[in-house]
Amino acid sequence: MTIGKPVVRVEDERFLRGEGRFTADYTLPFMVEAHIFRSPYGHARIAAINLDAALALKGVHAIVTGADLPEGLAPIQCRIPTHGDLSPYLQYPLARDKVRYVGEPIAVIVADTRAVAEDAAELIEIDFDPLPAVTDPARAIEPGAEPIHESGNLAGRWGFDLGDVPGALSEAAFIASDSFSIQRHSAMPMETRGLLASYDAGRNLLDIYGPTKVVHTNRNMLAAMLGMGEAEIRMIEPDVGGSFGARGEFYPEDYLIPFVAMRVRRPVRWIEDRVEHFAAINHSRDCAFHVTVAANRDGIITAFDVKLVTDMGSYIRTHGDVVPSHAAASFPGPYRVRNYRIDAMTVMTNKTPTGTYRAPGMFEANFARERAIDRLADKMGIDRAELRRRNLIQPEEMPWYVGTESVKRPTIFDSGNFPLIMDRALKAYGWDAPFEREVNGWKRGRGLCALVEPSGLGPFEGVRIEVDQHGKVQIFSGSSNQGQGHETILAQIASEVLTVPMEKIRVRHGDTGIITFGGGTYASRTAIMGGNAVHSASVGVRQKALDAASRKFGIAVEDLDLREGAIWHGHRNEPVVTLGGIARMLMPGNQEILVSPSAGNIPDNDGLVVTSYVRGVTAGAAVFAVHMADVLVDPETGETKVERYFVACDVGRQLNPLIVEGQIVGGVVQGLGGTFLEELAYNEDGQLTTGTFADYLMPNVYDVPPITALVFEESPALTNVLGVKGVGEVGPSGVGATIGNAIANALATDTGLNKLPLTPERILQSTGFGGLQ
Amino acid sequence: MKKHSVDLTVNGREASLLVEPRQSLADALRGELGLTGSHLGCEHGVCGACTIIVDGDPVRGCLMLAVQAQGADVVTVEGVSPKVGLSEIQAALREFHGLQCGFCTPGMVVVLHHLFSENPRPSEAEIREAISGQLCRCTGYQGIMNAAKAVAARHQSKNV
Structure with a gap:
């Protein structure tokens, strides 16, 4: 049995020895390198481009600008449905007449080395006519604002209106309302x-x-843009140093680098540098809520009334408006609130375009909703956990239809016992235990957040399993891996079903040359969709092996059994044949099972090989989680120290507890970065002012509290055979809310702490000190 | 641009590099010697993924020029790895899930090897200090700390 065991990861050894192969570790004969010349302006017209000096530099092979792209080339498309038509805002791989953000690609330089390409970039002369940059979404939609696109700066306005929000508000006994x-x-x-x-x-x-x-x-997408056959292009995922939603989408470079390689007829490598990465990769979050939450005298929440403005940046990319879409669809969270209204606006600004980042829309919505609920609890004078408990969706109400939809899929929670998990979480943490409110002048506070994280989204996933004559098992997955441990968990599933040890199983993934269709990795879908595809294919291999052994040895299938990687006849103590033996029998041309060469071609065996595609489920799998934390705050300086952090969640079924815990702990720390430190800040000219690791601070080992994950397997997912739910997003999703609530509790304040990141200035401001913006 | 010859010792063997003066040591180790275990995560000296040992001290390979390494004794992640399998520290990182994507891992392995070579039984605070210059985006550091603490505890109990 391997499913559910804390199996150490099979991929670790190569990384620990420095033998991982990441993109920059690949070279090819006669390879040249590319550098991308990017806009230094947030908003400007391109009046003229002069490449003469750059092209004359020794070692430069080609420079491609927008004028060199094919006539009629379509912009990069959204890969998921959007609210309304966002096509006027799509991005072309290179700017032509106008640039709309700092970092927008204008030219691609191909040279002998990256260094020479960067030298050539210094020699490119461009006349820009600067335009006013629009960086504040509120001002972007004011009359007279500088238009970024011809279609205007308001890209979309949509929402939901469920139940009777005005009625609920008018009858409410308590109302809390604020902006977050x-x-x-x-x-x-x-x-x-x-x-x-x-x-x-x-x-x-x-x-x-x-x-x-x-x-x-x-x-x-690339095949369509280049006019090539899909199978004429092979995309190969090497080892990947993290994605968290942002890396791996189709970016301008995903067109440009193949395009220039075809043009110069040499292999071309482009390795982004970090400063470039800051300006080029999808940004995320960046939204503002106004939340009104109402309750009756019994502490039953009767309505959420929400306004949401999301800063989309300068173009709509492959993710469309999925961040505000998910936020809007799931805003009511784990609560049985039927009166829900949201008015969402998506606004264009002169900033880097946006996309998803781990727990997209959910980190954001959870912060706004859970801070608002704490405000409501304070107004009502009831315990913050008790208010939440009274409003949780009950197990007998599952599946729960929220009444909303995102990317054209209704929001449904498939299963869960939210009150049970909440109670266990509160007990395990000691929520009700009294604690010292003050330590050496620092104030201590306790916060919590309850949330539901959807997971396992997307249309399908596929796997082909091949067993060779030596009994080695290859899993060819349509999914991909950016560090999550998929090579291990997918092998665990096959190991369990096929009764083959992990050492004999290899997982290959992220390569269009090895399997015809694939969905990929996002929304914790690989454990769920990829995992169930492996399960399905493994079951298929088992059945195929049993059938073949039955035919070959004349034993009824019911009398055969697969164990220890071999077929056994009842309880006899010798195996009939190994899986490797079956694989050899089932090789085409082998006469052991089928007849000898015939007068005409007949269908032959096709190996101990099974391909399985599993269809996605609308509901996905809903994970319920409760976060709690204790935080110390220095009321004099606004300095904070998170003393302990706790996450309880019901993942249905764990494939590998080591990996589950790692996902949660690592996710929490990313959430702490977003809560305290990380900000992609722009000045009024549209310049990114936090564009290096010296300015954009991420958590280091000193910023991390002890983190405990309490993982339940209480309510298996009803939407997949394995019963698994996603665990990738549960960690970050509730951190902003939990920490904000804990600090507010420490300072006993009912104002402020509604803007992330929670800087010392903002913390002081919430108590009336400071006065800094 | 004129290239310069640099003679140095890398992972115990003599090596020669032919490099432009502006080339970083990390780039040269990767590009000239194929030692791609040292990773470039930021090229401005913050992330630590390129950390190597130069003459006994941890150094950012991205901030040191290759021409500065004339006569130096350089050790990379490849040099601290056994011929096959994993060192004690590497095995502990695997056991405690101290890595996910593996990109920062070589830098972590190098600084931990350096720490334990100087101090076989470091305290928790000393471990924290040793890895404080290394960024990891995946693990939240907890698995890395647990791995290093376990090695220190083993050394303590065996009086290494």
Whole structure:
């Protein structure tokens, strides 16, 4: 039995020895390198480009600008449905007449080395006519604001209106209302992006190393843009140094690097540098809520009334408006609130375009909702956990239809016993235990947050399993891996079903050359969708092996059994045949099972090979989680210290507890970064002012409290055979809310602490001290 | 640009680099010697993924020029790894899930090897200090700390 065991990861050894192969570790003969010339302006017209000096530099092979792109090339498309038509805001791979954010690609330079390409960039002369930059979404939609696109700066306005919100508000006994905002920040994986494209002109075949996350989708998008056959392009995921949602989407470079490789007829590698990464990769979060929450005298929440403004940046990218969409669809969280209204606006500004970052829309919505609920509890004078408990969706109400939808899928919670998990979490943490309110002049506070995280989204996933004559098992997954441990968990599932030890199983993934279709990795879908595809294919292999053994040895299938990687006849103590033996029998051309060569071709065996595609489930799998933390605050300086952090969640079924805990703990720390430190800040000219690791601070080992994960397997997912729910987003999702609530509790304040990040200035401000903005 | 010859010792073997003066040592180790275990996460000296040992001290490979390494004794993650399998520290990092994507891992391995070579039984505070210059975006550091603490505890009990 391997499922559910804390199996150490099979991928670790190569990383620990420095033998991982990341994109920058790949080279090819005659390879040249690319550098991308990017806009230094937030908003400007391009009056003229002069490449003469740059092209004359020794070692420069080509420079491509917008004028060199094919006539009629379509912009990069959204890969998921949006609220309304966002096509006027899509991005072309290179700017032509106008640039709309600092970092927008204007030209691609191909040279012998990256250093020479960067030298050439210094020699490019461009006349810009600067335009006023629009950086504040509220001002972007004022009359007379400088238009970023012809279609205007308000890209979309939509919402939901469920039940009777005005009626509930008018009858409410208690109302809390405030604004909450979540700053622009992003995934910031430790490895920057990179691509290596190699074009075989004679055969019209294009190989690209470096894509990840959704390689089949990206391959198909590129094929459409280049006018190539989908199978003529192979995208190959190397080892990947983190994605967290941002890395692996189809970016301008995903077109540009293959395009220039085809043009110069040499392999071209582009490795993004960190400063470039700050300006180029999708930013995320960046939204502002106004929340009104109402309750009756019994502490029953009767309505959420919400306004949401999201700063989308300068273009709509592959993710469309999924961040505000998820936030709006799931805003009511784990509560049985039927009166819910949201008015959402998506606004364009002169900043880097946005996309998803781990727990997209959920980190944001949870912060706004859970801070508002604490305000309500304080007004009502009841315990904050008790208010939540009274309003949780009950197990007998599952599946729960929220009444909203996101990316054209209704929001449904498939299963869960929220009150049970909440009670256990509160007990385990000691929520009700009294604590010292003051330590050496610092104030201590306790906070909590309850949330539901949807997981396992997307249309399908696929796997092919091949068993060879030596009994070695290869899993070819349509999914991808950016560090989560998929090579281990997918092997665990096959190991369990096929009764083959982990050492004989290899998982390959993220490569369009090894499996025809693939969904990819996002929304914790690989454990769920990829895992169930592996399960399904493994069951298929088992059945195929039993059937073959039955035919070969004339024993009824019911009398055969697969164990220890072999077929056994009842309880006899010798195996009939190993899986490797079956695989050999089932090789085409083998006469052991089928007849000898015939007068005409007949269908032959196709190996001990099974391909399985599993269809996605609308509801996905809903994970309930409760976060709690104790925080010390210095009321004189606004300094904070998180003393302990706790997450309880019901994941249905754990595939590997080591990995589950690692996902939660690592996720919490990312959430702490977003809560205290990380901000992609812009000045009025549209310049990113936090564009290095010296300015954009991420948690280091000193910023991390002890973190405990309490993982339950109480309510298996009803939407998949394994019963698993996603665990990737549960960690960060509730951190902003929990910490904000804990600090408010420490300072006994009912104002402020509604803007992330929670800087010392803002913390002081919440108590009436400071006076700084 | 004129190239310069640099003679140095890398992982116990003599090596020669032919580099432009502006080339970083990390780039040269990766590009000239194929030692791609040292990773470049920021190229401005903050993330620590490129950390190597130069003449006995941890150094950011991205901030040191290759031409500065004339005569130096350099050890990379490849140099602290056994011929096959894992060192004690590497094995502990695996056991305690002290890595996920693996990109920062070589830098972590190098600084921990350096720490334990100087101080086989470091305190928790000393471990924290040793890895405080290394950024990890995946693990939240807890698994890394637990791994290093376990090695220190083993050394304590065996009086290493």
